[in-house]
Amino acid sequence: METKKQKTWVIIAIIILGIIAFLIPNQIAAQTGIKRTDLQKHDLSIPGREAIQARIDFDGHSAFGKHFHPGEEIIYVLEGSLEYEVEGQAPVTLKAGEVLFIPAGVVHSAKNNTNLKASELATYVVEKGKPVLTLKK
Numbered sequence: 001m002e003t004k005k006q007k008t009w010v011i012i013a014i015i016i017l018g019i020i021a022f023l024i025p026n027q028i029a030a031q032t033g034i035k036r037t038d039l040q041k042h043d044l045s046i047p048g049r050e051a052i053q054a055r056i057d058f059d060g061h062s063a064f065g066k067h068f069h070p071g072e073e074i075i076y077v078l079e080g081s082l083e084y085e086v087e088g089q090a091p092v093t094l095k096a097g098e099v100l101f102i103p104a105g106v107v108h109s110a111k112n113n114t115n116l117k118a119s120e121l122a123t124y125v126v127e128k129g130k131p132v133l134t135l136k137k
Contacts, residue, residue: 032062033058033059033060033061033062033112034056034057034058034059034062034064035056035057036054036055036056036057037054037055037056037057038052038053038054039053039054039055039121040052040053041053043128044125048127048128049071049125049126049127049128050125050126050127050128051123051124051125052123052124052126052132053121053122053123053124054121054122054124055078055119055120055121055122056110056119056120056122057117057118057119058080058082058110058111058112058117058118058119058120059112059117060112060114060115060116060117061112061113061114061115062111062112063109063110063111063112064109064110064111065109065135065136066085066107066108066109066135066136067107067108067109067133067134067135067136068105068106068107068108068133068134068136069102069104069105069124069126069132069133069134070104070105070126070127070130070131070132070134071104071124071125071126071127072101072102072103072104072124072125072126073101073102073108073122073123073124074099074100074101074102074122074123074124074125075094075099075100075101075102075120075121075122075123076097076098076099076120076121076123077094077095077096077097077098077099077100077118077119077120078096078119078120078121079096079117079118079119080095080096080112080114080116080117080118080119081093081094081095081096081112081113081114081118082094082110082111082112082118082120083110083111083112083113084100084108084109084110084111085108085109085110085111086100086102086106086107086108087106087107087108088106093113104126107136
């Protein structure tokens with residue numbers, strides 16, 4: 001009898017752990033609220049450099065934490081408004097149609113402080129073969 005109870009508890013524990021393992025990644029993704037869509041990537045005429053374009057969509061009240069790139073980033077806000085914090089500068093809030101230039105290696109972050117969706121077009125001019133993004137710890 002005792003063995004049957006143990007087997008039942010083991011099965012219940014496996015089911016619960018399976019449900020948790022399934023739900024946790026979805027919860028983390030839901031909390032970040034950021035979606036990046038790579039649009040294009042091309043070598044430049046400058047040796048060792050490439051251009052990468054991506055669309056970054058921000059759900060309401062989502063943020064992309066401090067990070068930097070191995071090259072320049074040129075931002076064009078497509079919709080909504082986003083607050084950018086660039087190391088050494090005062091925070092700036094940009095709305096659709098406005099632009100921002102971030103020099104290579106400069107730590108920065110972006111935040112959507114509204115309930116509405118916001119999006120940006122990010123163009124990176126980076127060293128070929130290096131990671132496009134490095135998170136700041």
